[in-house]
Amino acid sequence: MEISVFSTASKAIGNSILGYVSSPAWRNKMITQSINHPTSPYAHGNFEHYNTLGWLFKRCTLLLPTEDRLTLISSTFSQTMISGWGEVEWHRVFNFLCSLTNLLPKIKMAVTGTPGVSCSLELQLRLFCRQVLLDPWLGKDTLFWLTRILKPWPMVLQARLLFILYGPLMPDGTLAWQGIVEREMSHSALWQMAGVIVLLYSNLDHLTDWTTDTMQTILEELIVFPEVWHMENMARLLLCLVLCGSTVCYSFLANKLHNGQLLEVSRLIVHIILVCEKDGYSMNEVVRMVHRVCQGFNTSERFAFIQRLEDMFSEVTMELIEIVTAGNHHEDMGPFQTLRSLLQSRAHFHAKFLHMFLQNE
Numbered sequence: 001m002e003i004s005v006f007s008t009a010s011k012a013i014g015n016s017i018l019g020y021v022s023s024p025a026w027r028n029k030m031i032t033q034s035i036n037h038p039t040s041p042y043a044h045g046n047f048e049h050y051n052t053l054g055w056l057f058k059r060c061t062l063l064l065p066t067e068d069r070l071t072l073i074s075s076t077f078s079q080t081m082i083s084g085w086g087e088v089e090w091h092r093v094f095n096f097l098c099s100l101t102n103l104l105p106k107i108k109m110a111v112t113g114t115p116g117v118s119c120s121l122e123l124q125l126r127l128f129c130r131q132v133l134l135d136p137w138l139g140k141d142t143l144f145w146l147t148r149i150l151k152p153w154p155m156v157l158q159a160r161l162l163f164i165l166y167g168p169l170m171p172d173g174t175l176a177w178q179g180i181v182e183r184e185m186s187h188s189a190l191w192q193m194a195g196v197i198v199l200l201y202s203n204l205d206h207l208t209d210w211t212t213d214t215m216q217t218i219l220e221e222l223i224v225f226p227e228v229w230h231m232e233n234m235a236r237l238l239l240c241l242v243l244c245g246s247t248v249c250y251s252f253l254a255n256k257l258h259n260g261q262l263l264e265v266s267r268l269i270v271h272i273i274l275v276c277e278k279d280g281y282s283m284n285e286v287v288r289m290v291h292r293v294c295q296g297f298n299t300s301e302r303f304a305f306i307q308r309l310e311d312m313f314s315e316v317t318m319e320l321i322e323i324v325t326a327g328n329h330h331e332d333m334g335p336f337q338t339l340r341s342l343l344q345s346r347a348h349f350h351a352k353f354l355h356m357f358l359q360n361e
Contacts, residue, residue: 087144094133094148101128104152110164111157115177115226122164122175129165143203146196151209159221166193181227187236187279193222194240201248215248216255232278235271242272242285250289254296262305266312269293274316274338277345287352313346 098104103125110121133145149165150158168176168189179185200207201215223229223237241249256265269290276286290309294302320339 090144091148094145097132103128107149107153107161111153111160115160116175119174123173126165126175134165139199140203140206143199143206146199147207147209155214155217156221156225159218160225162193162196162218162222163225166196168193177226180229180233182230184230184232185236187240187275190233190237191240194237194244197248198241198244198246201246212251216252219248219252231267231271232275235268236275236279238268239272239275239279239281239286242289243281250292253289253293257293257296257305262308263312265293266305266308267316269309270312270316270342273345273349274342277348278338278341283345283348283352287349287356290353291356313342317342317346 106121106125110118110125116122129145129149133149134142137145150161153161163177164175168180168185170176170179176185176189197215197219200210201212204210204212204215223234238249238252241252253265253268273283273286276283294305297305317339320335320342323335324339
């Protein structure tokens with residue numbers, strides 16, 4: 001940091017320092033370091049290292065044109081380097097990084113290929129985009145980089161790209177393409193994906209290439225790839241959206257109801273209620289969301305919807321009873337615990353739902 005301050009003393013000193021730090025020997029020593037996984041105990045040290053280098057290059061190149069400054073950027077400290085630049089210059093940075101790293105062809109290969117086959121490429125994209133372009137920023141700054149990454153691709157590929165960037169990981173560090181289909185994932189594993197969906201959805205007024213319909217299509221594509229997700233994972237992602245305070249879950253379900261998918265919506269709501277109980281969250285937000293769905297119907301339709309929801313509770317309960325009674329579950333208590341949670345969640349949901357209606361009378 002001291003040498004970066006010293007470089008501002010005069011143009012001659014700054015040029016001398018810049019010539020030194022641009023030499024291959026110095027770059028190999030100071031810049032070419034391994035990027036640790038975000039959970040690595042050494043990751044914080046790396047970020048501090050590159051933050052300091054970013055300030056050094058920012059101050060050394062202060063008087064240079066944007067194009068010349070970009071040629072000196074190491075992507076690992078670009079956040080510090082370009083802090084304070086305008087949006088037009090940010091576009092130049094993105095285009096420069098795409099050219100430097102061959103980013104777009106790599107993304108195309110990852111999102112059009114068979115999921116998991118090129119796992120090293122998927123993780124390379126995830127780490128580069130997250131550590132360089134997305135995670136160092138906050139709010140609308142993150143949104144800028146995210147929309148630049150997503151914009152070139154059709155909606156179905158945007159959904160796959162979001163999974164590569166924010167989807168859950170297996171214990172070995174690979175993306176959980178099959179895990180999301182075959183088994184329950186934890187609430188925390190889906191939280192980041194929910195967060196980025198909310199980020200996009202909550203800024204639709206400022207985006208020209210995304211609409212409510214666009215987001216619903218992306219969400220629809222997301223939960224059926226590479227195959228239809230495990231029902232509790234669908235529900236858990238939607239619950240995360242509800243808990244974020246976003247209306248995207250309501251809009252998603254209301255759109256399905258508008259298209260006549262009452263059966264699917266009822267099953268999703270039952271499982272949202274189930275995972276809310278399993279994960280230990282208050283039922284209040286879910287009850288408010290279901291109440292809002294009900295308000296979209298006239299009186300007769302509202303009773304039909306509630307009846308369908310009650311029937312689905314019974315259907316899912318019977319499905320679980322059949323699983324529990326079909327085999328020996330002394331070692332695997334999962335189905336029995338799920339049945340127990342379903343019965344408890346039904347009782348808690350009904351109590352909250354009735355309380356809301358009594359308060360409104």
